[in-house]
Amino acid sequence: MLVGEHTVIPASLLALLTNWPAGILVVTLLAVRLRRARNDSLSTIPAVGYSAPILSFITAFQFNVDGHKLLQQGYDKYKPGLFKIAMWDQWYVVATGPQLVNDISKAPDDVLSVMEGSHELFQVRYTMGSQVTRNPYHIPLIRSQLSKRLSVIFDDIHDEVVAAFNNVVPEKGSEWISLSPHLTVEKVICRISNRVFVGTPTYLNDDYQGLNIEFAVNVTQLARRISQFPGFLRPIVGPLLTTLPSQLKRQTKHLAPIIEARRKQMLQHGDDWEKPNDMLMRLMDAAEGEELSTTNLARRVLALNFDSIHTSSKTFIYALYDLAANPQYVQPLREEVEAALEADGWTKAGLDRMQKVDSFLRESQRVHGLHYASMRRVALKPFTFSNGITIPAGTTVACCTKPVHCDGAIYDRPDVFDPFRFVETREDQAPQKTVSTSLNHLPFGHGLHACPGRFFAATELKTMLAHIVVSYDVKFEEGQEFPPDYFSEVFCVPGPATIMFRKRQLVH
Numbered sequence: 483m484l485v486g487e488h489t490v491i492p493a494s495l496l497a498l499l500t501n502w503p504a505g506i507l508v509v510t511l512l513a514v515r516l517r518r519a520r521n522d523s524l525s526t527i528p529a530v531g532y533s534a535p536i537l538s539f540i541t542a543f544q545f546n547v548d549g550h551k552l553l554q555q556g557y558d559k560y561k562p563g564l565f566k567i568a569m570w571d572q573w574y575v576v577a578t579g580p581q582l583v584n585d586i587s588k589a590p591d592d593v594l595s596v597m598e599g600s601h602e603l604f605q606v607r608y609t610m611g612s613q614v615t616r617n618p619y620h621i622p623l624i625r626s627q628l629s630k631r632l633s634v635i636f637d638d639i640h641d642e643v644v645a646a647f648n649n650v651v652p653e654k655g656s657e658w659i660s661l662s663p664h665l666t667v668e669k670v671i672c673r674i675s676n677r678v679f680v681g682t683p684t685y686l687n688d689d690y691q692g693l694n695i696e697f698a699v700n701v702t703q704l705a706r707r708i709s710q711f712p713g714f715l716r717p718i719v720g721p722l723l724t725t726l727p728s729q730l731k732r733q734t735k736h737l738a739p740i741i742e743a744r745r746k747q748m749l750q751h752g753d754d755w756e757k758p759n760d761m762l763m764r765l766m767d768a769a770e771g772e773e774l775s776t777t778n779l780a781r782r783v784l785a786l787n788f789d790s791i792h793t794s795s796k797t798f799i800y801a802l803y804d805l806a807a808n809p810q811y812v813q814p815l816r817e818e819v820e821a822a823l824e825a826d827g828w829t830k831a832g833l834d835r836m837q838k839v840d841s842f843l844r845e846s847q848r849v850h851g852l853h854y855a856s857m858r859r860v861a862l863k864p865f866t867f868s869n870g871i872t873i874p875a876g877t878t879v880a881c882c883t884k885p886v887h888c889d890g891a892i893y894d895r896p897d898v899f900d901p902f903r904f905v906e907t908r909e910d911q912a913p914q915k916t917v918s919t920s921l922n923h924l925p926f927g928h929g930l931h932a933c934p935g936r937f938f939a940a941t942e943l944k945t946m947l948a949h950i951v952v953s954y955d956v957k958f959e960e961g962q963e964f965p966p967d968y969f970s971e972v973f974c975v976p977g978p979a980t981i982m983f984r985k986r987q988l989v990h
């Protein structure tokens with residue numbers, strides 16, 4: 483059929499069919515009606531937005547673009563309790579209030595599955611490969627080899643923080659240099675993290691860095707495209723749309739030479755050789771069966787980067803904006819960092835003394851945060867909350883996060899960025915540290931699946947922040963201020979702004 487100016491109706495029909503979201507909508511309609519019928523048991527849970535069959539598409543659409551508004555509405559109206567939001571082909575059930583968040587945080591995996599939750603959120607089957615969540619052997623390694631050995635790897639982290647910043651902010655006397663944090667912070671984080679993940683010299687390779695940075699962004703985009711299709715079509719479109727094979731090939735090209743060299747050493751010397759001190763080596767030691775293959779090791783390193791780069795860099799950009807927007811806090815931070823350095827130098831012990839730096843980061847995470855809901859799970863069996871409400875198998879659940887952090891009943895003056903509010907103030911009161919999660923502080927989740935990378939992330943980000951305050955002056959470019967956030971679905975990221983850096987000017 484020709485598409486000309488006389489064929490208005492066929493042309494729009496064609497447009498409908500070739501325009502994915504619209505075409506999919508039609509197909510989805512069917513799926514939704516089937517699925518909703520099975521979900522009648524959720525009818526006691528109040529809905530935010532529309533819940534009638536066709537109108538609920540409006541809400542599903544709104545959830546995709548402005549999910550944060552719906553989540554805030556639900557929180558304000560139904561806390562403490564449950565509410566639900568229509569997605570294209572299912573309900574998204576959200577828990578609010580400490581009791582119900584506690585229920586989710588403690589639920590065992592065979593009842594509320596974190597694996598199925600991340601399959602849904604990131605379409606892991608197609609974007610990374612299902613073994614990443616089916617056999618998550620890297621998670622205990624993050625706990626034992628990364629989190630518990632931070633004192634040992636601290637030198638590497640600090641060294642790389644200095645080198646990475648020297649590289650993006652060249653020393654130029656007293657001149658200000660403009661930087662777009664979105665471009666630079668990801669590179670800095672990628673470099674520091676990968677020194678610890680794969681070691682020398684791979685972590686410095688431009689193509690390797692580009693791949694691992696883009697991978698995180700592309701997975702998220704691809705997952706959203708695949709999620710537009712109803713569940714029963716995903717096994718067909720997922721493999722068609724995925725770019726995983728070429729990404730894996732590229733990652734394998736970078737890692738194969740070092741993996742093979744290490745295998746040779748292992749064959750010759752067993753454990754009796756000077757093993758590199760990085761995550762790749764730990765992965766090679768711990769992997770079993772098919773996970774020992776070069777491709778699957780490469781895949782696992784991609785997954786590690788997926789978990790860390792985006793989360794850590796967006797968190798840091800917010801902290802950087804907070805620093806630029808609140809110059810009155812720079813002096814107290816500098817004094818604290820300098821005192822800590824005098825006592826312990828650039829060591830993990832020195833970093834642990836920096837309570838204000840830690841509190842600054844925690845407060846920045848509280849006020850901004852990367853999500854309005856997290857801890858997504860899929861019920862594999864009927865699950866009964868402590869308020870007596872039961873959700874059937876197959877239901878998606880999550881917890882409100884950002885609305886908790888902005889709740890005036892929990893935090894004093896919640897809208898105020900008060901960077902030292904978590905510093906120890908009384909003798910009987912331990913400081914609330916960036917890494918401590920609670921039912922009222924959920925940037926890293928809480929409970930069984932709280933982020934295992936948070937100890938590493940906090941060390942990395944605090945070292946970066948401490949290094950910046952003692953080494954640079956920072957401000958927004960003339961005429962700019964804290965930019966508005968960008969939202970999509972449950973997520974929130976910092977908007978673009980230009981930050982000016984200059985070598986710190988010592989005034990006496």
Ligand code: HEM
Pocket residue numbers: 596621624628786789790791793794797852856857858924925926927928930931932933934935936938939
């Ligand atoms: C500031 C940076 C980071 C933030 C804000 C963050 C946040 C989170 C959140 C909210 C979860 C979900 C918890 C849940 O579903 O209950 C999570 C899980 C996870 N994070 Fe992080 N994360 C960060 C950095 C990292 C880093 C650096 C790594 C790796 C070294 C990492 C590895 C993981 C892994 C493996 C999980 C899954 C845990 C599980 O399923 O048991 N994260 N993270």
Ligand SMILES: *[C@@H]1O[C@H](CO)[C@@H](O)[C@H](O)[C@H]1NC(C)=O
Pocket residue numbers: 692693694696697700725729
């Ligand atoms: C990510 O997506 C962009 C745009 O679609 C593409 O140019 C790039 O090659 C992709 N990167 C990776 C690592 O797949």
